[in-house]
Amino acid sequence: MSQQTNGSSSLLASLAPGSFVILWSSGFVFAKMALPYAETMTLLATRFLIAMALMLVISLIWKARWPKSMTQALHIAIAGILLHATYLGGVFAAIERGLEAGVAALIVGIQPLLVAFVAGIFLKEKITAKQWTGLVLGVSGVILVVWSKLEDGLGTELGVAIAVIALIGISIGTVYQKRFCGEMDLRTGAVIQYTAAAIPTGILAYFTETMIINWTGEMIFAMAWLVIVLSVGAISLLYLLIRKGAASKVSSLFFLVPPTASLMAWILYDEVFQSAALIGMIMTVLGVALVNLKPIKRFGLRSRPG
Structure with missing residues (x-):
């Protein structure tokens, strides 16, 4: 019984990082689903x-x-x-202003790359040739995708600028949380963070929007997904990953978010990356992977004898 339980736990720990990436990626397409309402x-x-x-x-309930x-x-x-x-x-506002979900995911998807270089500069860590190559590839790929989409009339310069603000926000926020919130319980921390986030968004909504929500079936489904699956489920999954010591796998798999989100957007909304944009997507994914992927030995894995 104990061996079966340990086996189930190991399987869950193996599947959790990839599941987290899929959940994170789904946020972009469900944002697009909810925004018409x-x-x-x-x-x-x-x-x-x-x-x-x-x-x-x-x-x-859990007395966190x-x-x-x-x-x-x-x-x-x-x-x-x-x-x-x-x-x-930033992500929602960019999509609302015509930026495709896949492109928004791509722009903010270089966050691990940006954080790695900011941390390297401020912590005086050596930036390797591989990381410089990744930086050039990643940024060049985003520029190529954005330029290609704007040329095709898909999105606006304002939407791109807002997505860049979102990128800056998550990059600074990631470094800030690592620096000042290392001992935060993710459950009670989420209560504080969602409350804090509701204040500026609520104020902006009150002064700049109608604050009307059209509760259609699609809207209810999208909101349920955004809240239960993402805001609650993904946080709980992240908590599991950290407790199991596998949090680093989430970071190493983050480069899969843009193509995963783009695949979802293609299936649901027929968003297509033409040749130039597709090349840019590949460049960006490779760039983030070069900077962010760690050798397999960093995960404590050893090759088994054949």
Whole structure:
């Protein structure tokens, strides 16, 4: 019985990183599904409030620990504004302004690449030739994709600029959370972060939008997916990965997000990457992979004798 349980746990730990990437990728297409029925900030503020309530219930049931000080709670809140309000707000707003879901995923998908170089510069770590190659490939690929899509009339310069703001938000937020929120419990931390993110998005919604949500069947399904599967499920999955010591696998697989999101967008919305854009996509994926992939030995895996 014990061996069967251990085997199930090992299988779950093996499947979890890839599952997390798929869930993360689905956020782009479900954002596109929901946006016809609500404006960006109204949609996000509602999503954050529902997710906050669900995570609060989860935190109370499992008696998760809360921050020990107001300073720690403030750091968690700031990271939440960057990672949720700025990042998701930018992605949703860019898609609302005509940027394809796959292109939005590609732009913000170079976040691991950007974080690696920012950390390398500020922490005085050596940047290798492979990483420089990845940087050039990744950025050049994004430029090629964006240029190709704009030439075809798919998206606007404003949408691209907003997606870049989202990229900056998640990049700074990632570094900030690693620096100041290392001891955060992901359940109670999510309650604080979703609450913090709901404040600026709610204010913007109140002053700039109608705050009307058309609760169609498709909207309800999209909101349920965004809240339950992503805001609650993905966070719980990430918690499992960290507890199992496999969090590094999520980072190493992050380069798969843009092509996965693009495949979903093609299936659901017939978004197609023509030759130049497809080349750019491949360049970007390879660039992020060069910077972000770690040797297999870093995961504690050893080859078995044949």
